[in-house]
Amino acid sequence: MKFRLKKIDWYIIKQFLGTYIFAIALIISISVVFDINEKIDKFLQPEVPLKAIIFDYYFNFVPYFANLFSPLFTFIAVIFFTSRLADKSEIIAMLASGMSFKRLMVPYMISATVIAVGTFILNAFVIPPANITRIDFQNKYIKDKKIMDARNVQLEVEPGIFAYFDRYDARANMGYRFSLEHFDKKKLISRLTAKSIKYDSLYQWTIMDYIIRDFDGMYEKISEGSRKDTSLTIVPSDFLISENDCETMTSPQLATYISRQKKRGIGNIQTFEIEYHKRYATIMASYILTIIGASLSSRKIKGGMGLNIGIGLGLSFSYILFMTVTSTFAISGAVSPMVAAWIPNVVYTFIAIYLYRRAPR
Secondary structure (H helix, E strand, C coil): CCCCCCHHHHHHHHHHHHHHHHHHHHHHHHHHHHHHHHHHHHHCCCCCCHHHHHHHHHHHHHHHHHHHCHHHHHHHHHHHHHHHHHHCCHHHHHHHCCCCHHHHHHHHHHHHHHHHHHHHHHHHHHHHHHHHHHHHHHHHHHCCCCCCEEEEEEEEEECCEEEEEEEEECCCCEEEEEEEEEEECCEEEEEEEEEEEEEEECCEEEEEEEEEEEEECCEEEEEEEEEEEEECCCCHHHCCCCCCHHHHCCHHHHHHHHHHHHHCCCCCCHHHHHHHHHHHHHHHHHHHHHHHHHHHHCCCCCCHHHHHHHHHHHHHHHHHHHHHHHHHHHHHCCCCHHHHHHHHHHHHHHHHHHHHHHCCC
8 A cells, every 4th residue: 555645744744844944043043143242252353354254154153053953953843843733632633533643653754854864964965064164264263273283193104114203293294203114024124213204295205314224134224314205195184183173074084084093093083983973873863852752742731832842851951961971981982982972872762662652642
């Protein structure tokens, strides 16, 4: 039997998505006002052009912020319009006409799918390039959060070849007390040490005041020089990792970056892994929070719509707080980033099942 959406399905879908868009517009408007108030002293500086504020910053800030809290907006939308339907006894009428609660959830799940797919596409492919412009504006005019130096950097350039910087200064594109060691089956066959090394362009470096020691059994050959141009398959961004870098990468770029950094033995990539797994966990979150919201607010209760909205907001904020706490555990190394991203969904899945079973039939 071919399934077809009925008028009541389209009615619920329109209510769901309409309330979702309204919630986003309302909260984003408030957020923009607070953000302007916080940064007004920076915006009034003569070197900050109005065009850049509007198009480089806020034009990219609005979709970023909206997508960041998409699960919260989804939950608020479900709680609000379902409570309104229940308060007007419309859900009672639907169930009394023979519609099961399971069937009632169909348009909810369709709406959640639209939001989940849209959110993932924005998160994975659209917003990261826009974040580059937004973060560049922040670094230039508000507060520069770029990492400009690093110490004690060690990484694998190629299989068996390891590089070390005692210190790297991005302002001068210079590394100091540099060494490059070449191993063959765990046996050191060559070691280069240099007072400094300068990054020129993609994979092109200039080594200055260097000494090369080549080892052949008991013999050692030493050569030295004042300047040497060479190619190394590393760039400063491999180890100068800023807090917001993960937000500027599409999901395929994130996956490639994480794999590359792991192979090179570079730490401090938990933030990138959390961001990668969160983008997929958000898909499931849309469904879970939709089920919780619909099950919780579909029953007409004495406290009315206000009580449902209050309980819903409490659950949604606890979900976001839970995600923040588990992310902190992942950064500290207590749990893996994948577990940290998915634990809230697992816990709230049980809550969703419990509330769904208690929903009116």
